[in-house]
Amino acid sequence: MLSKSIALLLSGASLSALNAPILAQDADPALQDVIIVTGSRIDAATKLRVSPDAAPVLGNDITLLTARTPGGARVGNGELSGQMQFRGLFGERLNLRVDGQRFASGGPNLMDPIFHYAPSPLVKAVVIDRGVSPVSAGPGLAGGANAIFKRLAYSDDDAATFGYDFSLSGRSVNESLATGGVIGASTRDWRFNLLGSWEEGDDTEFGDGTIAGTAFERGVYGFSSGLRTDFGEITLDLRRQNTGPSGNPPFPMDIIYFDTDFARLGYSNSFGAATFKASLHYTDVAHLMNNFSQRPAPPAMRQRATLADATTRGLDASLAFPAFGGALTLGLDGDVAEHDVTITNPNNLDFFVSPFPEVEIDRYGGFLEWRGALAEINAELGLRIDQNSFEAGDATAGPALPMGPRNLAAGFNNAETSGDEATVDVVARVWSNPVGGLSWRAMLAHKQQMPGYIQRFGWLPINASGGLADGNIYIGDLTLEPETALIVEAGFDYASAKAYLRPTGFVRQIDNYIQGTPFDNTVGVIDSPVEMIAGMNGDPTPLRWANVDARLYGFDFDAGYNFDGPLRIDGVLNMVRGERRDIDDNLYRVAPPNLTLGLTWESAEWSATLEGRAVGDQDKVSRTNNELKTGAYAVFSLYGDWQVRDGVRLSAGVENLFDEVYRDHLSGYNRNGFGDVPVGERVPGAGRGGFVRVSFSR
Numbered sequence: 001m002l003s004k005s006i007a008l009l010l011s012g013a014s015l016s017a018l019n020a021p022i023l024a025q026d027a028d029p030a031l032q033d034v035i036i037v038t039g040s041r042i043d044a045a046t047k048l049r050v051s052p053d054a055a056p057v058l059g060n061d062i063t064l065l066t067a068r069t070p071g072g073a074r075v076g077n078g079e080l081s082g083q084m085q086f087r088g089l090f091g092e093r094l095n096l097r098v099d100g101q102r103f104a105s106g107g108p109n110l111m112d113p114i115f116h117y118a119p120s121p122l123v124k125a126v127v128i129d130r131g132v133s134p135v136s137a138g139p140g141l142a143g144g145a146n147a148i149f150k151r152l153a154y155s156d157d158d159a160a161t162f163g164y165d166f167s168l169s170g171r172s173v174n175e176s177l178a179t180g181g182v183i184g185a186s187t188r189d190w191r192f193n194l195l196g197s198w199e200e201g202d203d204t205e206f207g208d209g210t211i212a213g214t215a216f217e218r219g220v221y222g223f224s225s226g227l228r229t230d231f232g233e234i235t236l237d238l239r240r241q242n243t244g245p246s247g248n249p250p251f252p253m254d255i256i257y258f259d260t261d262f263a264r265l266g267y268s269n270s271f272g273a274a275t276f277k278a279s280l281h282y283t284d285v286a287h288l289m290n291n292f293s294q295r296p297a298p299p300a301m302r303q304r305a306t307l308a309d310a311t312t313r314g315l316d317a318s319l320a321f322p323a324f325g326g327a328l329t330l331g332l333d334g335d336v337a338e339h340d341v342t343i344t345n346p347n348n349l350d351f352f353v354s355p356f357p358e359v360e361i362d363r364y365g366g367f368l369e370w371r372g373a374l375a376e377i378n379a380e381l382g383l384r385i386d387q388n389s390f391e392a393g394d395a396t397a398g399p400a401l402p403m404g405p406r407n408l409a410a411g412f413n414n415a416e417t418s419g420d421e422a423t424v425d426v427v428a429r430v431w432s433n434p435v436g437g438l439s440w441r442a443m444l445a446h447k448q449q450m451p452g453y454i455q456r457f458g459w460l461p462i463n464a465s466g467g468l469a470d471g472n473i474y475i476g477d478l479t480l481e482p483e484t485a486l487i488v489e490a491g492f493d494y495a496s497a498k499a500y501l502r503p504t505g506f507v508r509q510i511d512n513y514i515q516g517t518p519f520d521n522t523v524g525v526i527d528s529p530v531e532m533i534a535g536m537n538g539d540p541t542p543l544r545w546a547n548v549d550a551r552l553y554g555f556d557f558d559a560g561y562n563f564d565g566p567l568r569i570d571g572v573l574n575m576v577r578g579e580r581r582d583i584d585d586n587l588y589r590v591a592p593p594n595l596t597l598g599l600t601w602e603s604a605e606w607s608a609t610l611e612g613r614a615v616g617d618q619d620k621v622s623r624t625n626n627e628l629k630t631g632a633y634a635v636f637s638l639y640g641d642w643q644v645r646d647g648v649r650l651s652a653g654v655e656n657l658f659d660e661v662y663r664d665h666l667s668g669y670n671r672n673g674f675g676d677v678p679v680g681e682r683v684p685g686a687g688r689g690g691f692v693r694v695s696f697s698r
């Protein structure tokens with residue numbers, strides 16, 4: 001239960017300092033989530049925080065946690081390859097950051113979505129931007145979140161204080177283990193902590209057997225440091241992540257490794273009432289995947305190993321100062337992302353091809369953001385302009401490739417692959433001060449999103465879709481236009497000592513929405529080289545990325561009520577519809593309506609929750625993407641939490657109490673051909689299993 005996790009989170013020390021309880025005088029301690037909901041007015045209206053250490057252990061991917069929030073859902077492409085969905089949108093359309101850092105994923109199918117780099121033992125909180133991200137957080141079409149790592153804060157002492165924050169958890173359903181955290185020391189002038197985590201698991205069991213290809217392993221190590229000098233504060237964060245062999249049933253290949261380095265150097269200083277902040281950051285992803293070592297191997301001729309690299313270099317600087325009765329922030333930022341992908345056959349050195357050759361995407365942007373209040377109304381107004389440019393290198397195709405692909409490569413190499421485009425984001429939010437516990441809010445935004453490199457440069461008909469996992473073969477379009485969204489939402493946050501309710505209604509009208517459309521007017525008739533090659537690769541009806549018109553709208557809320565005695569109920573409801581406006585079709589992979597309800601018995605030191613999650617059927621499916629409908633289901637869990645003593649917490653529970661076999665609509669279709677899930681069927685959810693987690697901090 002999200003609200004539950006918020007309550008638990010607050011009972012820990014982690015956020016209490018950030019959220020001075022404005023309702024403390026009349027709030028019941030049993031309703032502490034009220035405090036976080038309305039505690040810091042600015043945060044409450046624009047952000048939502050959730051913490052892995054407070055939620056039940058349902059897996060290692062923090063997108064399982066963000067899926068428990070209003071508007072949230074999870075696109076399941078593998079145990080470590082979950083994508084956050086927010087109000088029907090996912091993938092690169094969301095502005096996702098790991099510890100404040102923006103970077104490009106390495107896998108052309110997003111086997112490493114951004115939150116692949118935020119293992120739950122290292123994450124202190126995920127801050128979800130309500131509605132859309134502020135323009136100061138960078139571009140992004142609709143919605144955003146930042147996974148903030150645990151770190152040792154500066155103390156208020158001159159002598160070094162030691163500290164740590166660890167967790168260790170296990171799940172029986174896949175015999176998995178997740179452990180990690182931070183340890184270090186700090187004074188008022190410096191802070192330093194090491195960080196590390198290790199996670200591994202076997203194949204997940206479910207009611208009908210084993211879900212093959214769901215084993216995984218992932219390790220992270222690094223440090224975070226900061227120094228306060230007379231010339232400002234300097235911070236340095238360095239981190240390496242090694243993801244080992246991990247299965248991806250919905251893709252044609254599995255992860256062999258991701259070896260990824262992160263570096264960030266930060267600087268900040270205050271001059272009177274003004275604050276200057278700057279950072280330089282770097283991310284380098286090296287990735288290998290194949291179709292033969294973690295699933296039944298195809299014949300030698302059809303074995304493939306694909307190498308993919310992505311490097312991001314970025315910088316940002318901002319100056320915030322009082323202006324016009326509020327705070328104005330001016331900022332400049334930019335990044336250069338390079339991608340390169342090579343498909344090989346390890347049994348044939350003459351077989352190699354570069355479907356996304358030496359792609360470079362540059363962006364330089366500037367923004368203005370003002371935050372302030374007029375009487376009882378608070379506002380955040382932002383404008384961002386980005387100049388984007390893109391180019392690709394020459395495609396290569398080895399001598400073992402047939403003439404067809406080699407001709408397509410030559411065609412791509414003769415085409416104009418570079419270009420540039422400006423995008424404009426405008427965000428206006430207003431919200432009222434709470435009166436009688438009720439605060440109104442409204443938002444209007446114009447957001448733009450550049451086409452992804454897969455969508456623009458995909459010249460070779462293959463199964464790379466940026467993580468859609470719909471089984472279709474896709475082909476790019478060099479002339480794609482940016483997506484443009486007009487977003488309106490309104491709602492209120494209500495909180496009393498007894499109850500809270502935070503509903504939001506929204507509409508997202510998107511012009512030039514990019515999705516696959518039939519390759520030509522004669523679908524099924526193989527009358528082009530692209531269709532011929534696609535046919536040889538298993539899909540004679542490939543899709544071409546195109547600008548279409550779309551709309552998403554819906555309604556979501558979280559709510560809770562505190563009964564007399566130690567009993568409370570919390571719930572989250574989500575409803576979203578996604579449809580094409582230009583033809584009669586639905587958008588692909590949109591979460592069905594769902595309701596999560598948790599009944600909690602809560603005492604000072606411990607709590608126990610019985611949770612039910614009911615998910616409706618989804619028959620509003622995309623014909624274009626050959627999407628299959630799913631039926632309704634309900635899953636129940638029981639979990640508890642015990643504050644053993646100061647700094648030691650134990651959680652344990654049973655998920656999927658009745659061992660229900662269920663298929664989440666956003667789960668990918670299995671393609672790996674072994675285990676107990678037939679090929680073409682959606683990968684089911686985990687069966688009944690127990691979990692336990694211990695957390696230690698000081």
Ligand SMILES: [Cu+2]
Pocket residue numbers: 107108109111253254255287288289
């Ligand atoms: Cu991959």
